[in-house]
Amino acid sequence: MSDEIYKCNCNINRRHFLSKTSMGLGAAALASLLSPALLFSKKSDPSAGALDTPHVIPKAKRIIFLFQSGGPSQHDLFDYKPKLTELEGEDLPDSVMGEQRLTGMTANQSGFPMAGARWKFKRHGKSGAWVSDLLPHTAGIVDDLCFLKTVYTEEINHDPAITFFQTGSPQPGLPSIGSWLSYGLGSENENLPAFTVLISRGTGRPFDQPLYSRLWGSGILPSLHQGVQFRAGSEPVLNLKNPKGMKKITRRNMLAALKDLNELHLNEYGDPEITTRISQYEMAYRMQTSVPETMDVSDEPESTYELYGEEARTPGTYAANCLLARRLAERDVRFIQLYHMGWDQHDGIPNQLPLQCKDVDQASAALVKDLKQRGLLDDTLVIWGGEFGRTAYCQGPLTKQTYGRDHHPRCFTMWMAGGGIKQGITYGETDDFGYNVVRDPVHIHDLQATILHLMGVNHERLTYRAQGRRFRLTDVHGEVVHDIVA
Amino acid sequence: MNRTFLFPVAILLCLLSVILLHTTPADAFFLNESEDLLAETVSESSDISLFFGRFHPVLVHLPIGFLLMAFLLEFMSLIKRYEQLAHAVPFVLLMGFLSGLFSAATGWLLSDGGGYGEDLLWLHKWLGISVVVLSLAAWLLRITLYDDPFYKKIFRVTLTVMVIVLIGAGHYGGSLTHGSDYLFRYMPEPVRSWIGVEEEEPEQLSLIENLETAHVYRDVIEPIFAARCQSCHDPDRTEGELLMTSYENLMRGGESGPPIEPHQAEESDLYRRLRLPDRHDDRMPPRGRTQLTADQIRLIGWWIEQGAPSDPLVTELERPGEIQTILERLTVGGQPFFERVQVAQADPQIIEEAQSRGFRISPVSEGTAFLHVNTLQSKTSVTAEDIEALLPLSEQITWLNLSRTSVQDDDLELLPEFRNLTRLYLQHTGISDGTLARVQSLENLEYLNLYATGVTDAGLSYLESLQNLNTLYLWQTDVTADGAIALRDRISGIYINMGVEFEEE
Numbered sequence: 001m002s003d004e005i006y007k008c009n010c011n012i013n014r015r016h017f018l019s020k021t022s023m024g025l026g027a028a029a030l031a032s033l034l035s036p037a038l039l040f041s042k043k044s045d046p047s048a049g050a051l052d053t054p055h056v057i058p059k060a061k062r063i064i065f066l067f068q069s070g071g072p073s074q075h076d077l078f079d080y081k082p083k084l085t086e087l088e089g090e091d092l093p094d095s096v097m098g099e100q101r102l103t104g105m106t107a108n109q110s111g112f113p114m115a116g117a118r119w120k121f122k123r124h125g126k127s128g129a130w131v132s133d134l135l136p137h138t139a140g141i142v143d144d145l146c147f148l149k150t151v152y153t154e155e156i157n158h159d160p161a162i163t164f165f166q167t168g169s170p171q172p173g174l175p176s177i178g179s180w181l182s183y184g185l186g187s188e189n190e191n192l193p194a195f196t197v198l199i200s201r202g203t204g205r206p207f208d209q210p211l212y213s214r215l216w217g218s219g220i221l222p223s224l225h226q227g228v229q230f231r232a233g234s235e236p237v238l239n240l241k242n243p244k245g246m247k248k249i250t251r252r253n254m255l256a257a258l259k260d261l262n263e264l265h266l267n268e269y270g271d272p273e274i275t276t277r278i279s280q281y282e283m284a285y286r287m288q289t290s291v292p293e294t295m296d297v298s299d300e301p302e303s304t305y306e307l308y309g310e311e312a313r314t315p316g317t318y319a320a321n322c323l324l325a326r327r328l329a330e331r332d333v334r335f336i337q338l339y340h341m342g343w344d345q346h347d348g349i350p351n352q353l354p355l356q357c358k359d360v361d362q363a364s365a366a367l368v369k370d371l372k373q374r375g376l377l378d379d380t381l382v383i384w385g386g387e388f389g390r391t392a393y394c395q396g397p398l399t400k401q402t403y404g405r406d407h408h409p410r411c412f413t414m415w416m417a418g419g420g421i422k423q424g425i426t427y428g429e430t431d432d433f434g435y436n437v438v439r440d441p442v443h444i445h446d447l448q449a450t451i452l453h454l455m456g457v458n459h460e461r462l463t464y465r466a467q468g469r470r471f472r473l474t475d476v477h478g479e480v481v482h483d484i485v486a
Numbered sequence: 487m488n489r490t491f492l493f494p495v496a497i498l499l500c501l502l503s504v505i506l507l508h509t510t511p512a513d514a515f516f517l518n519e520s521e522d523l524l525a526e527t528v529s530e531s532s533d534i535s536l537f538f539g540r541f542h543p544v545l546v547h548l549p550i551g552f553l554l555m556a557f558l559l560e561f562m563s564l565i566k567r568y569e570q571l572a573h574a575v576p577f578v579l580l581m582g583f584l585s586g587l588f589s590a591a592t593g594w595l596l597s598d599g600g601g602y603g604e605d606l607l608w609l610h611k612w613l614g615i616s617v618v619v620l621s622l623a624a625w626l627l628r629i630t631l632y633d634d635p636f637y638k639k640i641f642r643v644t645l646t647v648m649v650i651v652l653i654g655a656g657h658y659g660g661s662l663t664h665g666s667d668y669l670f671r672y673m674p675e676p677v678r679s680w681i682g683v684e685e686e687e688p689e690q691l692s693l694i695e696n697l698e699t700a701h702v703y704r705d706v707i708e709p710i711f712a713a714r715c716q717s718c719h720d721p722d723r724t725e726g727e728l729l730m731t732s733y734e735n736l737m738r739g740g741e742s743g744p745p746i747e748p749h750q751a752e753e754s755d756l757y758r759r760l761r762l763p764d765r766h767d768d769r770m771p772p773r774g775r776t777q778l779t780a781d782q783i784r785l786i787g788w789w790i791e792q793g794a795p796s797d798p799l800v801t802e803l804e805r806p807g808e809i810q811t812i813l814e815r816l817t818v819g820g821q822p823f824f825e826r827v828q829v830a831q832a833d834p835q836i837i838e839e840a841q842s843r844g845f846r847i848s849p850v851s852e853g854t855a856f857l858h859v860n861t862l863q864s865k866t867s868v869t870a871e872d873i874e875a876l877l878p879l880s881e882q883i884t885w886l887n888l889s890r891t892s893v894q895d896d897d898l899e900l901l902p903e904f905r906n907l908t909r910l911y912l913q914h915t916g917i918s919d920g921t922l923a924r925v926q927s928l929e930n931l932e933y934l935n936l937y938a939t940g941v942t943d944a945g946l947s948y949l950e951s952l953q954n955l956n957t958l959y960l961w962q963t964d965v966t967a968d969g970a971i972a973l974r975d976r977i978s979g980i981y982i983n984m985g986v987e988f989e990e991e
Contacts, residue, residue, distance in 0.1 A: 053852050372983060374961070378957060456851055485780070
């Protein structure tokens with residue numbers, strides 16, 4: 001019976017054939033005329049990027065994003081405002097606060113007393129950048145860094161703000177920056193995913209806001225481009241190991257047979273998703289070797305731990321993740337995303353913040369130095385910062401012993417280093433209260449456009465069609481901040 | 487032969503000329519040095535003539551339609567089946583002529599208003615008038631002498647010439663309103679070269695021969711305006727009534743006043759517009775045009791801060807470090823490598839062959855043929871044969887990464903052939919001073935990574951001739967601090983990294 005249906009399907013008459021093929025041929029001819037590169041380019045290798053070539057000469061080949069989840073307090077770390085200390089306890093003037101939307105946590109507070117930093121600030125390096133005493137190691141590398149004092153976002157709560165930072169939209173569902181770059185530029189390492197994720201918990205506030213795997217999800221892009229989380233412990237990538245009792249050769253044979261079946265299927269339907277699937281199985285197989293090899297730090301000399309700190313010996317810490325980030329960068333992984341949680345200091349800044357800083361200070365600086373001595377910093381972009389900043393005014397009681405700060409989206413500080421970023425500069429300026437931008441604002445979309453630009457991608461031209469329209473990381477916004485590009 | 491038809495022709499022609507000439511300022515015909523007179527013409531023309539003039543774009547499509555229709559009808563009627571169409575030709579032609587007459591008249595009034603490029607306008611004006619005259623001639627021929635086989639031919643020739651002139655007039659009219667590159671600007675590439683329209687290359691700025699003798703306006707700022715602004719702000723188009731073709735005109739300004747406030751870049755309209763977001767309506771150059779680079783904008787900002795002077799030499803002005811760097815990049819030989827050197831596209835066949843040996847080869851970026859070569863993770867052994875496979879690409883390869891492979895000195899005998907290398911990654915390999923002797927001839931080299939190799943102070947001396955070298959990595963080698971310092975004294979501006987422990991020095 002099915003044979004009959006098949007014959008019927010094959011039974012195309014002459015007129016039908018001509019009308020179908022003439023349109024098809026015409027369309028093909030037109031397509032080749034308009035864009036020959038598109039029609040004749042080979043896209044059989046799924047690890048190749050969607051872009052044939054970068055749009056501009058890339059300054060960076062890879063990115064290490066040291067995401068400080070929760071919103072580090074710029075007032076206590078980088079953005080030095082003696083005025084806040086001088087006027088401590090007085091309410092923040094209305095003229096400064098303006099129409100700012102506040103979170104439910106402080107909106108009903110009876111007053112908004114200004115709170116200065118409890119730590120001393122000094123200028124460091126030749127560039128004279130301000131850094132507080134909480135970050136002595138970071139202070140030691142300021143001449144390699146570019147401080148952005150005026151990053152701002154529109155989101156005021158953690159999840160939308162992180163989602164906005166990662167995907168260019170506060171609503172979930174769009175691809176993360178790493179996924180966009182994996183999609184656009186492809187992978188430089190056939191044995192590891194182009195987008196890897198490492199997570200650590202902060203000691204300052206160990207039970208902080210959670211993170212969701214969709215933050216490194218591929219959204220509308222093919223799932224091939226999603227971030228792969230490397231965990232601490234015996235199984236860094238879930239479900240990668242062979243189950244008990246399965247030998248390596250058995251797995252190999254199984255995959256070979258599966259590949260044959262998939263190829264049969266591919267020949268029948270020609271669906272490119274099947275090619276992706278075949279290559280993903282092969283990649284997973286190679287990762288069974290490459291992942292343990294990358295995660296095995298036993299070949300690291302003692303000097304490594306002098307640089308990164310003793311904590312780097314404990315898997316799962318931020319320091320250990322920084323070390324892994326360097327190892328992944330050496331292996332040409334395109335996008336290495338770290339998250340360090342616990343930066344959400346609504347209260348107890350004097351106790352919590354030093355712990356958070358201790359977690360990240362030495363290792364972040366060590367990573368920059370280590371990349372530098374290996375010659376990797378020239379083409380690796382390192383980004384440090386959170387989803388928003390914290391308020392100039394105090395949340396909750398302001399006492400000698402304690403104070404806290406609420407979320408502040410209007411301006412916060414980040415730093416970047418390497419990969420085509422100017423060294424030893426501070427960009428942008430906030431007002432005397434660190435509450436509003438005075439000069440050179442940098443919107444999240446601007447930052448994203450700049451990141452793509454450094455990777456050789458024009459943010460307006462890296463698009464993906466879904467739900468009937470084209471999407472891009474920066475939506476319809478974003479300007480490259482050329483003033484920070486070397 | 488009956489020549490009475492010539493009477494009405496002559497009368498109508500005279501009438502037409504008189505009407506047209508009467509409404510024109512006499513000197514407009516001879517106006518070539520229009521720059522200075524332009525402003526006057528603008529104020530002279532009366533509001534009422536401009537009021538009528540602005541109907542020109544509305545009317546102008548009528549004669550185009552009528553006259554093309556007449557042409558179509560005439561030649562369709564040659565086919566037996568459509569014979570009867572011939573009867574409609576005289577009427578359609580007459581309509582074409584009359585609407586053409588009105589169009590020409592309103593066009594004339596509009597051109598009095600000024601604001602159009604004289605050369606283009608002249609062409610459009612006279613082609614337009616020719617269309618009117620030709621349509622009249624055609625109509626007269628059609629109603630009088632059409633039965634004579636000889637004049638029938640003349641009529642058809644006239645009709646054809648009229649259509650050609652009509653297309654010309656229409657095209658230049660379009661160019662007047664939309665800009666001369668309007669039609670072909672977005673033409674896709676294969677068609678473009680096929681019909682012989684040159685691809686719109688962003689105009690290259692001429693380089694400065696010698697920074698010491700360069701004038702800030704004439705040699706630095708003006709070339710930027712010439713390449714990016716003058717296509718609209720020239721006497722042909724005078725967008726916004728601003729002419730950027732001379733210093734005096736620029737400083738005088740246009741519709742929105744003087745664009746430059748000396749010493750105050752932030753207050754200057756020109757600088758403000760250059761820095762507006764891409765999609766802002768006031769942004770210059772407008773969307774779709776080649777934009778200024780960030781460096782060019784910085785130079786203009788610096789120039790305005792310096793008082794926007796026209797005369798001084800560059801060296802007479804204060805130049806912050808960043809500006810000096812940008813200026814040096816504008817000099818002959820000071821340009822970045824990828825702008826200075828152009829190579830032919832590599833043969834895809836050869837790239838594919840090399841890739842099959844375990845190399846990952848990708849273009850550096852759009853618009854250049856240079857290649858970036860890396861090795862696959864699985865390729866840990868690189869041999870002399872591998873390097874030989876890359877040899878046909880030696881022109882194009884500019885970044886070569888052989889790090890963490892088994893490559894040895896002996897395998898790199900062909901290295902001197904890769905003359906366009908700007909970045910060479912040899913870290914974690916078995917190479918030693920022997921390779922540096924070969925690197926010596928790579929005079930374009932800017933970046934060299936030798937960390938964790940066997941190089942020594944002796945080998946480093948080979949690098950002294952590499953004056954473009956600006957970054958060198960020597961951690962975990964046998965090079966001593968003294969050796970590194972010796973090299974640093976020889977190459978100006980080089981950065982040498984010996985590892986974290988040497989950072990303080």
